Amino acid sequence: MPRSFLVRKSACSRRRPNYSELHDSSPEFTFQQPYDQAHLLAAIPPPEVLNPTASLPTLIWDSLLAPQAQPVGRASLLAQEIPKAVELTSLSDEDSGKGSQPPSPPSPAPSSFSSTSASSLEAEGYAAFSGLGPLPGLKQLAGLSGAKDPQSRKAFNCKYCNKEYISLGALKMHIRSHTLPCVCSTCGKAFSRPWLLQGHVRTHTGEKPFSCPHCSRAFADRSNLRAHLQTHSDVKKYQCKTCSRTFSRMSLLHKHQESGCSGGPR
DNA sequence: CTGGGGACGGGGCCC
């Protein structure tokens, strides 16, 4: 399940999740209320007209080769992440049983940590373990000691989900998906990266900077515009190998195949 | 059931 921290949302919580009680620590990024429009607008590109030719691929992907979504691998991996993240962050806001809230950001790391990147990385997630002992224990959790050994050439392991990364930067980026330092000041929802928060804030402001060059529709999310552009194309991106029918989204193709392709075009 | 939109996440690339 790629949406790492997504648990089925109720219809109500989908629009107005209550994260207000989650954050007792200062997040790295917040958007003030009312929305920091000046900053947002400065960061958001002007209405964009995408290159139609580039956005309307005529090539039909082989449904078997296309998007190596690795749904099984990623899903199973992330399925492992969820309980750990919840456990580590002592999520308490489980009202209504939706459980869709992201884990609470950790409290600020102890100031006594060294300033090396590895140590700060450890510090970043360290506070998730309340009352933990000294750092060495954490090193074991994060597998960082092995990474510093040129001979063993070990990967950097995430202490939350044990996922391996070959570079420290990649691991740090990944850990943000656990600590979720970017918090929406409106609804309290937390995100791993500032631009994800930016996109989320658009759901509050209603801003839709991505316009379809073929119709009047506009979107807050570029990916959604890309998916929309498929609807303007006669030949869709994803093709069923059995019946040659094409679909605008892989998920639709999957549904089609799972529901039992009849073998002939509809 | 199908198609489409909304929201969002992760990895990779570039500066």
Next chain:
DNA sequence: GGGGCCCCGTCCCCA
């Protein structure tokens, strides 16, 4: 090395 951005992809909901 870090941040911004892009691309790809998924899940959920609704018409």
